[in-house]
Amino acid sequence: MKILAIRGRNLASLAGDFxxxxxxxxxxxxxxxAITGATGAGKSTLLDALCLALYNRTPRLDKVSTQSGVLADIEGQQIGIHETKNILRRGCTEGYAEVDFLGSDHQxxxxxxxxxxxxxxxxxxxQNETMSLQHLPDLQSIGHKKTEVLAEIEKKIGLSFAEFNRAVLLAQNEFFAFLKAND
Incomplete structure (x- = not known):
């Protein structure tokens, strides 16, 4: 698996298109x-975009998913603190994360x-998040339901979210654990 491009719009600290x-x-x-920059510049959000497009999950939100709680949203609505749609930038009406990648099948x-x-x-x-997977360059859709799309993406990448996290990402504050690991 090789990441070719990451694109997005209106996610957390990244306003507009990136x-x-x-x-x-x-x-x-x-x-x-290395991804470097000031606090709040969007470093973690860039990695969130990568994970959202591929797995509908992020390491950052997984850490809070063990906690229960809700966040206040517009007009008294409430959203679970672990829900991925919380990453939509405040004041924005829509956002997305998109990743082009070379699958383990070389497509x-x-x-x-x-x-x-x-x-x-x-x-x-x-609204509930939506997901899609397309073959490039013909833009042929693969899967229709979110569960089908997620299964196809994992198959094309060849890694589960946990495996991807360990192999591709080194989450903040886990670098020390990586250095001290025995295997």
Missing amino acids: VVDFQQEPLYSSGLF QYRAKWSVRRAHNKQTGAL
Whole structure:
């Protein structure tokens, strides 16, 4: 599996559209790179976008999913603190995370996660997130239901969310554990 591009809009600290294209310079020829920046600049949100598009989960939200609780939303509505749709930037009516990747079958795919507010109004209730998977470059859809799409993505990547987390991401505050690991 190889990540080719990460795109998104209106997720947490990243307002508007953003693109990280690993097929373009200077990232294309970089063997290794670090995501750096000031607190709140969007480093974790970029990794959240990657995970949302591929797994409808994020390491950050998984850490709070063991807790119970709700957050107040628009007009007295409440949302569970672990729900992925909470990543929609405040004041925005829609957002998405999209990842182009090379699957373990050497084919290219585009995975997309999106969320919106009802009637595309700032006062609209947050709707359930949607997901899609397309074969590139023909944009042929793979799977229709979210459960089908998630199963196909995992099959194309060849890693579960937990395996992806360990192999591809090194979550914040887990670097020390990585350094001290015996295996």
